Amino acid sequence: MKIYINNIEYDANPDETIIQVADRNNIKIPRFCYHKHLSVVASCRMCLVEIEGVKFAQPACSTPIKEDMRISTKSSKTKEAQKSTMEFLLINHPLDCPICDQAGECELQDVSLKHGDDHSKYLEFKRVVVDKDISPLISTEMTRCIHCSRCVRFGEEVAGNKELGLINRGEFTEIRAFIEDGVSSELSGNMIDLCPVGALNNKLYSYKARTWDLKQHPIISPHDCIGSNIFYHVYNNEIVRAIPKENSDINQTWLSDRDRFGYQGIYSKDRCYVSKHRKNKTLERVDSQDIIKKVNNAINSSLDKNTSSKIGSFISAQSTSEEMFLFQNLLRKLGIKNIDHRTNERDFDYQDTYPLMPSLGCNINDLSEYDNIILIGVNIKTEYPILTVRLNESVKQDTKIYSYHYFNMDEDFPVEKKFVMNNTDLLSLFQEHTLESCRNKKNLLVIGPNITYFSNQSVFLQALDKFAKNINSQIGYLTDFCNSTSGWILGNVPHRTIGGVKLDNPGLNATEMLENDLSTLIFYNLDPENDFHNSSALINSLQKSECNIFFTSYLTPIIEKYADYIVPISTYAESDGSFINIEGRFQSFNKVITPNSNVIDGWRALNELNILNNHQAYTIESIRSELSSTLSKIDFTSKILIDKKKYELDKSTKVHKNSLRHIYSTDQIVRRAKSLNETIQANNKSVYVSRDIFDDSENKKILKVVENNRVFKIDNFQIRDDLPSRTIVYSSSFNNKFTESKSTFVSLKK
Amino acid sequence: MIDKTKKMIKSLFLVEIVKGLSITGKKLFKKPITVQYPEEKTPQSSRFRGLHALRRYPNGEERCIGCKLCEAVCPALAISIDTEMRSDGTRRTKKYDIDLFKCVYCGFCEEACPVDAIVETKIFEFHFEDRNEKVINKNDLLKIGDLYEREELKDRKNLG
Numbered sequence: 073m074k075i076y077i078n079n080i081e082y083d084a085n086p087d088e089t090i091i092q093v094a095d096r097n098n099i100k101i102p103r104f105c106y107h108k109h110l111s112v113v114a115s116c117r118m119c120l121v122e123i124e125g126v127k128f129a130q131p132a133c134s135t136p137i138k139e140d141m142r143i144s145t146k147s148s149k150t151k152e153a154q155k156s157t158m159e160f161l162l163i164n165h166p167l168d169c170p171i172c173d174q175a176g177e178c179e180l181q182d183v184s185l186k187h188g189d190d191h192s193k194y195l196e197f198k199r200v201v202v203d204k205d206i207s208p209l210i211s212t213e214m215t216r217c218i219h220c221s222r223c224v225r226f227g228e229e230v231a232g233n234k235e236l237g238l239i240n241r242g243e244f245t246e247i248r249a250f251i252e253d254g255v256s257s258e259l260s261g262n263m264i265d266l267c268p269v270g271a272l273n274n275k276l277y278s279y280k281a282r283t284w285d286l287k288q289h290p291i292i293s294p295h296d297c298i299g300s301n302i303f304y305h306v307y308n309n310e311i312v313r314a315i316p317k318e319n320s321d322i323n324q325t326w327l328s329d330r331d332r333f334g335y336q337g338i339y340s341k342d343r344c345y346v347s348k349h350r351k352n353k354t355l356e357r358v359d360s361q362d363i364i365k366k367v368n369n370a371i372n373s374s375l376d377k378n379t380s381s382k383i384g385s386f387i388s389a390q391s392t393s394e395e396m397f398l399f400q401n402l403l404r405k406l407g408i409k410n411i412d413h414r415t416n417e418r419d420f421d422y423q424d425t426y427p428l429m430p431s432l433g434c435n436i437n438d439l440s441e442y443d444n445i446i447l448i449g450v451n452i453k454t455e456y457p458i459l460t461v462r463l464n465e466s467v468k469q470d471t472k473i474y475s476y477h478y479f480n481m482d483e484d485f486p487v488e489k490k491f492v493m494n495n496t497d498l499l500s501l502f503q504e505h506t507l508e509s510c511r512n513k514k515n516l517l518v519i520g521p522n523i524t525y526f527s528n529q530s531v532f533l534q535a536l537d538k539f540a541k542n543i544n545s546q547i548g549y550l551t552d553f554c555n556s557t558s559g560w561i562l563g564n565v566p567h568r569t570i571g572g573v574k575l576d577n578p579g580l581n582a583t584e585m586l587e588n589d590l591s592t593l594i595f596y597n598l599d600p601e602n603d604f605h606n607s608s609a610l611i612n613s614l615q616k617s618e619c620n621i622f623f624t625s626y627l628t629p630i631i632e633k634y635a636d637y638i639v640p641i642s643t644y645a646e647s648d649g650s651f652i653n654i655e656g657r658f659q660s661f662n663k664v665i666t667p668n669s670n671v672i673d674g675w676r677a678l679n680e681l682n683i684l685n686n687h688q689a690y691t692i693e694s695i696r697s698e699l700s701s702t703l704s705k706i707d708f709t710s711k712i713l714i715d716k717k718k719y720e721l722d723k724s725t726k727v728h729k730n731s732l733r734h735i736y737s738t739d740q741i742v743r744r745a746k747s748l749n750e751t752i753q754a755n756n757k758s759v760y761v762s763r764d765i766f767d768d769s770e771n772k773k774i775l776k777v778v779e780n781n782r783v784f785k786i787d788n789f790q791i792r793d794d795l796p797s798r799t800i801v802y803s804s805s806f807n808n809k810f811t812e813s814k815s816t817f818v819s820l821k822k
Numbered sequence: 823m824i825d826k827t828k829k830m831i832k833s834l835f836l837v838e839i840v841k842g843l844s845i846t847g848k849k850l851f852k853k854p855i856t857v858q859y860p861e862e863k864t865p866q867s868s869r870f871r872g873l874h875a876l877r878r879y880p881n882g883e884e885r886c887i888g889c890k891l892c893e894a895v896c897p898a899l900a901i902s903i904d905t906e907m908r909s910d911g912t913r914r915t916k917k918y919d920i921d922l923f924k925c926v927y928c929g930f931c932e933e934a935c936p937v938d939a940i941v942e943t944k945i946f947e948f949h950f951e952d953r954n955e956k957v958i959n960k961n962d963l964l965k966i967g968d969l970y971e972r973e974e975l976k977d978r979k980n981l982g
Contacts, residue, residue, distance in 0.1 A: 169889075170887055170889030170891065170936045170937070171887050171888075171889060171912075171913040175889075278907050279888065279905050279906060279907045279913045280905065280906070281905070282889075282890045282894070284894060285890070308904075
């Protein structure tokens with residue numbers, strides 16, 4: 073089909089509207105309410121254009137094209153229509169641009185400069201709307217609102233959670249939250265981007281800088297394995313805000329709140345800025361140039377004294393791929409085999425038959441091609457908020473979503489059927505279960521990170537493998553950290569080296585390292601309070617070992633108490649790095665801000681150790697080229713093989729104790745993001761107990777849980793009827809007072 | 823030929839010098855116009871642009887709202903501002919520095935200011951004894967504003 077815009081011929085598809093053709097061909101039409109990912113309402117009337125043969129100017133966003141349509145975006149009729157619309161839009165808009173954070177990037181400002189009149193005929197009083205405190209992340213100035221309703225449509229169509237609405241009519245029209253609590257969506261930050269004026273603004277960025285002061289740096293999200301693309305805006309070497317970087321394959325134009333506001337964790341008060349070394353039981357400050365040499369001496373003297381099997385090393389799966397590569401490279405060259413990144417897991421029997429790396433099994437863009445998506449032990453709304461957008465899209469294209477979990481949680485997309493059962497029941501269900509509606513269709517089974525916490529993970533994975541075969545489904549994984557894929561593929565596991573090559577003599581895994589009384593422990597980028605499956609086992613082995621070396625960005629109480637060497641390393645934004653997302657996509661980024669001068673770039677610290685041991689020195693480019701050559705050899709589509717050993721079902725009648733991954737405590741950076749932890753979701757920190765295990769009649773308000781021969785008294789808990797039987801769920805995994813390990817079987821004491 | 827003769831006579835009788843000296847001779851007996859600075863001063867235009875000042879509203883509230891337009895418009899990059907949200911929720915500056923050595927006294931900052939906060943007073947006599955004093959901060963600027971508010975007001979009225 074052909075249409076003419078300003079007398080130039082353009083190709084167009086029959087189902088397009090004028091504005092779509094214009095946008096594709098870079099013809100500028102002013103607009104406020106239209107957004108390419110939202111439905112069309114044609115309420116702002118800013119995109120009026122003249123169409124030949126039509127008496128009045130028509131909105132370009134809602135007018136479908138016709139063969140040989142002649143449109144003019146520059147004629148006097150169009151200009152007159154746009155000018156009049158602009159005059160009406162500006163009637164009630166306040167003239168407070170000098171204090172408005174949107175100024176400089178404001179669509180209203182730009183459009184009124186180009187299409188508006190230079191004076192106003194309006195002499196009456198302007199409308200004033202009372203502000204609402206809708207969220208700790210979004211500041212409002214509703215007098216500035218021009219009622220484009222983008223935020224309302226976003227909540228309804230994209231986030232799947234309609235929290236803002238338009239109430240009243242005409243002069244009294246108002247955008248407001250339906251409930252007092254305001255906006256609680258995990259994607260709420262996108263409304264800030266969508267708002268064409270300064271009505272919805274970033275609360276953290278309030279009055280900090282002007283838009284023209286900011287420098288924009290691309291980076292990849294370190295908070296989940298999706299790998300959203302972000303732009304950080306930097307003012308005076310400080311990150312002041314984050315906006316999405318458009319990537320149609322991953323996050324489109326959206327960003328979850330965790331990715332948008334998580335950077336606050338970099339500025340936490342407990343950041344570690346000095347190198348320290350323990351002398352005579354006190355930590356003493358060391359020059360940052362000497363600490364690497366001291367650490368090197370410590371590792372080497374330990375190697376001389378003991379065998380290399382007495383040294384254990386842990387690395388966080390939130391580290392960059394470069395750090396992961398250098399970490400295992402250094403340790404393996406020194407002969408140390410005990411390397412693991414799976415600190416949150418307990419059961420490792422599965423590891424020999426595990427795929428090369430956990431992978432979603434398809435591209436994020438292809439999710440809508442599946443007939444059924446079966447979620448196992450994962451709550452997309454709180455764990456991978458950005459996938460909510462994709463699953464909402466998929467559901468609109470007739471994908472059915474099923475969910476199996478031990479905890480009943482809301483999702484922001486329609487779920488066909490929810491199965492809420494405890495660990496044992498799920499396990500026996502998967503042995504025989506066949507979802508009849510999934511037969512002979514294209515299915516995807518998505519295994520979430522909560523499964524990896526289980527103390528019977530291997531049995532579970534095998535049962536899931538059987539289930540997947542029963543219903544003829546693909547298996548995909550979602551991982552705990554943003555770079556768990558690198559952990560596997562770059563050899564940060566005890567039984568495989570870089571590229572997933574199998575080792576004949578595997579080292580000790582994370583659980584074994586903590587149980588085997590090692591003499592030296594190396595921790596890289598880990599938060600010992602929260603990042604380990606069993607915190608008391610960790611403390612026990614820290615006490616027993618002679619030398620504890622911590623490479624860390626944060627100074628936590630455990631580190632201060634047990635560390636012999638503390639190397640302050642950079643966070644993700646302070647050094648060059650790369651993450652491999654769950655699709656296997658390798659994404660690199662450069663340093664965004666320069667850290668305190670005592671902080672050492674993570675990969676440089678490891679590289680320095682390499683050099684001190686007379687090994688090859690690397691630059692960031694040489695690491696990346698090595699990584700890309702390794703990755704190019706790997707077949708990412710390799711099938712999952714978990715069907716080797718026979719496992720017995722644990723039919724004990726014990727109580728299941730699980731820790732949910734809490735949305736704003738998934739990693740050490742987001743845990744320290746202040747504003748995120750003030751949101752409604754973050755306040756949801758509690759212990760839930762199923763009704764059948766708590767005897768109400770005795771009127772006691774204390775629950776005694778026996779875990780590993782230790783008794784924990786829980787006094788603040790909630791009884792929930794929607795929990796499966798014999799279950800205790802910790803909604804937040806980081807309260808060590810009440811728990812020892814993340815997921816296990818416990819018994820109750822009367 | 824005639825031109826050549828005229829030129830010769832002119833140079834022979836030093837006509838140009840006599841012409842020039844006649845002005846000197848006339849001025850010799852007139853009242854001198856030299857201004858005895860600093861005892862005497864020349865009149866200043868009400869548009870004169872001298873030392874900067876930050877003004878306040880009559881109730882004592884500072885005018886500046888930290889919009890940073892003066893910083894953006896300054897051709898010499900002499901102004902540097904940091905803003906914050908004051909405890910009452912308004913937008914205010916926490917740093918407002920002007921480097922007087924960089925400043926070219928063009929007056930763009932005055933023009934850009936939406937609230938008439940930054941102004942250039944008529945003060946032109948100032949000096950520093952330390953190089954660091956060339957940067958004046960918000961406190962200094964507000965003090966200058968307080969001292970010269972009345973004159974400023976008068977000038978602004980004169981300008982209409």
